Amino acid sequence: MALAKILWVDDEIESLQSQKLFLENKGYDVQTLTNGFDAIDFIKENFIDVVLIDESMPGITGLETLAKIKEINAQIPVVLITKNETENLMDEAIGSQISDYLIKPVNPNQVWLSLKKIIDNKRLVAERTTTAYQQQFRNLFMALNSNPDYNEWMGIYKELIYWELSLQKSDSPEMQEVFQTQKNEANTEFFKFISRNYTDWLKAKSDNRPTMSHTLIRDKVMPTLEKGVPTFFVLIDNLRFDQWRAIQPLFAENFRIVEEDTFYSILPTATHYARNAIFAGMLPIDIEKRFPQQWKNDDEEGGKNQSEEEFFRAQLKSMGESNLRVSYTKVLNNQAGLDLVNNMHNLLSNDLNVIVYNFVDMLSHARTEMEVLKELAGDEVSYRSITTSWFEHSPLNQALKRIADKNIKIVLATDHGSVRVKTPAKVIGDKQTTTNLRYKHGRNLNYDPKEVLAFRDPKEGGLPSPTVNSSYIFAGEDTFLCYPNNYNHYVNYYRNTFQHGGISLEEMIVPVVQMVSK
Structure with missing residues (x-):
């Protein structure tokens, strides 16, 4: 892993050499400068992870330096180091978007903890999230395979969304791929669940349906x-x-x-x-x-x-x-x-x-x-x-x-x-067949029964019959329904677009x- 680059700006930097050595032993690359003007020029030319600035320096103060740094790059974290604990200085510093402030004299461990909090926080959170999801993966897998009812499915989906949003922050493509596979499995099982239970819900009394x-x-x-x-x-x-x-x-x-x-x-x-x-x-x-x-x-x-x-x-x-x-x-x-x-x-x-x-x-x-x-x-x-x-x-x-x-x-x-649809499925129908990508109704529909839920009699699905002998079909998982004519054009055009009408969590x-x- 690349060393985090620290810029420490203090007009008495010579007296802080032991602190610089301490941070370098902890794995940081520490550059030092003695005034704000040099710091501003340095930041224009170099990538820096965190800047440590002394507040009271001759020529240009720490707060003035901070303002110039934020003009160059608003995202750079800045830690203000000061002897002055007055409230208005703190308010001004915090208003200027400092990431932390330390009171002199600073202890090397204090500086180290501040840097760790700023630089490592995102990585530590990501690692904890990844570990927690790995532990939860098996529980989710078991829940999916234990014939969940409609309430349990709502719980499973909420949990999947929780992990999707948590893993979004963890910079781990491998873990996100594992999660996506699990979500796809969930949608496969959910499609089967709806296919088995949907028509019963429409007939059921309120306590037997969602x-x-x-x-x-x-x-x-x-x-x-x-x-x-x-x-x-x-x-x-x-x-x-x-x-x-x-x-x-x-x-x-x-x-x-x-x-x-x-x-x-x-x-x-x-x-x-x-x-x-x-x-x-x-x-x-x-x-x-x-x-x-x-x-x-x-x-x-x-x-x-x-x-x-x-x-x-x-x-x-x-x-x-x-x-x-x-x-x-x-x-x-x-x-x-x-x-x-x-x-x-x-x-x-x-x-x-x-x-x-x-x-x-x-x-x-x-x-x-x-x-x-x-x-x-x-x-x-x-x-x-x-x-x-x-x-x-x-x-x-x-x-x-x-x-x-x-x-x-x-x-x-x-x-x-x-x-988001990814998998095309061919459907053949007459001119009256609807154009929707996730469901269709019409007469003489020709399709692979494994890829859709079909209501040959629309009444089963609580649906009107637009014409005699109309049937409805619904795509499951991430399937989208395409006609054979100009098939490849439509597949490429609609793949990875967000559609609705079908059966998915x-x-x-x-x-x-x-x-x-x-």
Whole structure:
């Protein structure tokens, strides 16, 4: 491992030779200079891991040197060494982004510990994380192979996300590869689990099935309502659990998280089906029967999610809750987001406010269409990063901050997640077959039954029949469905893009989080 390079700047450096020797014996490469001007020139020309600066030097002070160093490279850690313990000096130093400060006379071990903390901290954390995951690997493996039920699957997925986010910080490609293999195995088993159990859940009573899209409002939103305390049901479209975990610290600044839970999106894990099911409180087959004019199948013209508010009000009425004061706001673009910010205080007089925010879905669709976004969101790490950056600067974040000091409740959820697809599978169908990459429906579909979950009778999956003899198929794991014509072009175009509609942990097990004002 390369020696860490230290620059020590002190006008009395001659008296610190024993300290320099001590650090060199500990494995550091220590350069010394006697004034700030030379230090600034040195840093312009050389790579340095940490700078130690004496505060009181003739010519240019330590704090002035520090400011110039940060102009050259804001990332260089600087330790200020001073005789002066006055509070305003400390405040100024900390405000200038020092990494540590030491009071003279300094003890060699003190300096060593400071350097160790700065340089080795990241490596030590990474090593501890890697070791902990190695110990946990077997437990996860055993959990996957012990026939987990729907609750245990939610626990397994949460644990996988915990390790994915932890290992992201450990600079260990080998360990990340091991983790990815384990996550792929989990998705293989999860696909089998859903294939065996999904249709039974649709018939089961509530205690024998998980909370799903069509029971989300009944199970998770209505129980939070409390007289005199407005509840905001915020649905961010297409938000995976790992993306929630990435933006969770931003929520935690203003709200107390009471419960972080997950639920199962229905199939297809696509906005048209899953979100309509959430607001109607019904499976798609029942929505089509109850609202034949409003339900549109995939191949019909027009927007597929334009009746959500009507569905929602009908669901409230069926629960005997039609007297509630309710608002419904859908944000499809930035202007609508800014309008929401300005209207937040008016919503405080309602019992329940629904806010549907579409940004993440636009991002993931654009991901396949725009080369810029292909660069920006090329893998899970960057997808999480771009989501965090979006939310931090979004009108939604501003809107929620506006009411953070009021006595409110928030239920945050999504309609479905997405998965990065890597493995193509051929499907042959007639002209009426839908174009979705993770699910298809049509007549005379020809496919490898090992690669998909098929509902030959759509009723089995709680789905309408767009035409006589229609069947639905759903891709599992990281598969995407392609037609044989122009096959290689589409395979190359869509591989490594984020898609939804099928069966994976990332698409089906999604967040529902309760928060209250701090």
